[in-house]
Amino acid sequence: MSSHLVDECAAPPKNCFRLVVLGTARVGKTAIVSRFLFNQYDDQYTPTIEDFHRKMYRIRGEVYRLDILDTSGVHPFPAMRRLSFLTGDLFILVYSVDNYESYMEVMRLREQILESKASCKTRTAAPPMIIAGNKADRPESEREVLYDEVAKWVSTVKKCAFLETSAKKNGNINELFQTLFELAKLPPEMSPSLHRRVSIGDQAWEAAKKGISFYPRGKQDDNPLGVVSPHARRPSLRSDLIEAEAKAEQEQRRAEKPSIPKISSALSPYRSQYRSCTWMSLLRQAFQGLVRPAGGQVCRLQVQHRCYNAPAAGHVQVDMNSDTGVATVRLNRPPVNSLNLDVLTELSIALEKLETDRSCRAMVLASAVPGIFSAGLDIMEMYKSTPERCVAFWRALQDAWLNLYGSRLITMAAIEGHSPAGGCLLAMSCDYRVMADGKFQIGLNETRLGIVAPFWFTDVMLCTIGHRETEKALQLGAMYSAQQALSIGLVDKVVPADQVMSTVQTELKSWLQIPDAARVITKTSMRKQVLDRLSSQKEKDAQFFADFILRESVQKSLGAYIASLQKRKS
Numbered sequence: 001m002s003s004h005l006v007d008e009c010a011a012p013p014k015n016c017f018r019l020v021v022l023g024t025a026r027v028g029k030t031a032i033v034s035r036f037l038f039n040q041y042d043d044q045y046t047p048t049i050e051d052f053h054r055k056m057y058r059i060r061g062e063v064y065r066l067d068i069l070d071t072s073g074v075h076p077f078p079a080m081r082r083l084s085f086l087t088g089d090l091f092i093l094v095y096s097v098d099n100y101e102s103y104m105e106v107m108r109l110r111e112q113i114l115e116s117k118a119s120c121k122t123r124t125a126a127p128p129m130i131i132a133g134n135k136a137d138r139p140e141s142e143r144e145v146l147y148d149e150v151a152k153w154v155s156t157v158k159k160c161a162f163l164e165t166s167a168k169k170n171g172n173i174n175e176l177f178q179t180l181f182e183l184a185k186l187p188p189e190m191s192p193s194l195h196r197r198v199s200i201g202d203q204a205w206e207a208a209k210k211g212i213s214f215y216p217r218g219k220q221d222d223n224p225l226g227v228v229s230p231h232a233r234r235p236s237l238r239s240d241l242i243e244a245e246a247k248a249e250q251e252q253r254r255a256e257k258p259s260i261p262k263i264s265s266a267l268s269p270y271r272s273q274y275r276s277c278t279w280m281s282l283l284r285q286a287f288q289g290l291v292r293p294a295g296g297q298v299c300r301l302q303v304q305h306r307c308y309n310a311p312a313a314g315h316v317q318v319d320m321n322s323d324t325g326v327a328t329v330r331l332n333r334p335p336v337n338s339l340n341l342d343v344l345t346e347l348s349i350a351l352e353k354l355e356t357d358r359s360c361r362a363m364v365l366a367s368a369v370p371g372i373f374s375a376g377l378d379i380m381e382m383y384k385s386t387p388e389r390c391v392a393f394w395r396a397l398q399d400a401w402l403n404l405y406g407s408r409l410i411t412m413a414a415i416e417g418h419s420p421a422g423g424c425l426l427a428m429s430c431d432y433r434v435m436a437d438g439k440f441q442i443g444l445n446e447t448r449l450g451i452v453a454p455f456w457f458t459d460v461m462l463c464t465i466g467h468r469e470t471e472k473a474l475q476l477g478a479m480y481s482a483q484q485a486l487s488i489g490l491v492d493k494v495v496p497a498d499q500v501m502s503t504v505q506t507e508l509k510s511w512l513q514i515p516d517a518a519r520v521i522t523k524t525s526m527r528k529q530v531l532d533r534l535s536s537q538k539e540k541d542a543q544f545f546a547d548f549i550l551r552e553s554v555q556k557s558l559g560a561y562i563a564s565l566q567k568r569k570s
């Protein structure tokens with residue numbers, strides 16, 4: 001029987017839910033999911049990158065769908081993690097009772113989920129969550145997290161419950177899900193003990209799939225049923241869009257806010273640029289091939305080796321040449337490739353995917369928009385925004401930059417157009433820069449906008465052109481022609497515009513001759529200090545950005561700068 005048929009038994013959008021399981025590595029997230037789905041426990045530890053499961057239910061005549069995202073406990077994939085926050089309807093946050101740090105991470109995760117949800121103006125309510133203190137079977141002498149401490153904390157937070165569990169001994173696993181489903185107002189029968197587990201060939205399930213009647217003729221079987229899809233894969237982008245749209249419409253109706261613009265136009269990034277709906281385009285990115293089915297019940301993340309091209313609406317196009325091991329990443333957000341939350345998230349994901357692709361050795365960062373590399377950060381993300389949105393935006397920038405600057409790949413910037421501010425940062429963060437000769441300019445011009453280049457922008461420039469030039473460049477907000485940039489070492493080569501790409505390819509040949517391991521160790525040791533400086537204070541930096549950018553005086557400067565851009569145009 002073809003396994004995809006399980007999906008033909010479609011659940012209406014209102015009955016589709018995504019459960020996200022989060023927590024640090026080795027706390028037992030996968031073990032909990034495995035107990036829930038298959039009542040199995042595997043003593044072997046295999047780190048998870050991201051697993052996707054689907055369980056379908058037939059309960060009181062209705063079909064329900066539960067998608068489960070079992071996330072990575074380590075954080076080399078921050079964009080994927082943030083997307084899991086945004087797309088989750090309900091959450092299990094897991095810590096291990098013998099590891100206090102893992103409990104601290106649970107508290108941080110809860111905050112981050114709430115902040116992510118708050119940054120999406122269409123979804124502000126706290127999602128249902130349950131905290132699982134796993135490995136409760138461990139001897140008391142190994143315990144680092146006291147039950148009472150967690151219970152006390154959880155009693156102060158909204159829509160949150162807490163249980164200690166043991167995936168190994170099957171302790172409280174059923175109760176964990178039951179409590180969560182109760183909190184989320186989902187049918188209690190979704191809990192393992194309250195439905196009959198069936199397989200796809202089951203007669204009752206087959207009947208349901210055909211849509212005629214769930215009950216085999218002549219037999220009254222009203223037991224709730226649950227079936228795990230053996231080859232579950234993330235839904236297509238299109239079906240997710242449709243589903244999320246339907247769900248949001250429903251939420252909106254429930255909230256009875258008729259003054260809000262029609263949700264269908266507001267939600268679709270294909271049809272509207274409505275700002276409050278960025279979460280929808282983040283959702284879209286979440287399904288651009290992040291996870292591919294790998295057979296069996298578990299879908300380990302696999303990386304496509306040939307082409308990562310995003311759909312037409314994607315802001316970041318990736319072409320992977322498997323023969324050469326060189327990927328070309330093109331920014332594609334006309335008119336000027338300004339970097340908003342969506343672009344930065346897409347860029348992060350693209351970089352994360354390439355990073356994990358063993359066949360990829362080098363990456364060329366370029367633009368799909370003629371005459372522009374990138375106009376830097378989208379000024380509209382910084383103007384008249386909210387603190388939550390500012391923090392989310394800044395985190396996305398931090399992640400994209402950490403991925404690029406810290407990449408193991410050979411990275412080359414093909415600068416075929418203007419490259420101010422954030423555009424210059426991206427270019428400087430590559431290992432080598434080739435710029436088109438002519439009218440185009442590059443530089444960190446922040447002071448001209450009445451803003452200050454953050455310390456990590458400054459660090460990168462210092463590493464590129466040295467202290468004296470950086471001091472001048474930053475104070476003046478200097479924009480350099482290609483030739484000037486070459487003379488101060490801001491770019492490595494200047495060629496006619498139509499030769500930028502071929503020059504990059506030629507240069508790459510010599511870089512590719514160097515053994516990767518030696519080159520990567522060298523690169524990492526050179527960049528570590530700068531990377532660590534931001535990594536160690538990401539949250540503080542994000543908060544500082546939000547506070548600074550929303551100051552009245554800074555907003556006034558930004559407003560004047562936007563007006564000057566418009567005036568210059570007219």
Ligand SMILES: CC/C=C\CCC/C=C/C(=O)SCCNC(=O)CCNC(=O)[C@H](O)C(C)(C)COP(=O)(O)OP(=O)(O)OC[C@H]1O[C@@H](n2cnc3c(N)ncnc32)[C@H](O)[C@@H]1OP(=O)(O)O
Nearest residue numbers: 335338375376377378379380418420421422451545548565
């Ligand atoms: C504690 C730390 C605090 C703060 C740190 C913040 C760090 C900030 C980093 C940044 O990156 S800030 C962004 C700086 N970028 C700029 O100053 C670039 C401004 N743009 C230009 O100079 C030009 O647009 C150009 C890039 C040279 C391209 O010129 P061109 O003539 O080709 O296009 P035009 O000017 O007509 O622009 C088309 C269109 O795009 C809008 N635009 C341009 N840049 C941006 C931008 N960065 N963000 C948002 N929108 C931008 C421009 O207004 C036009 O819009 P319109 O068609 O609606 O008029």
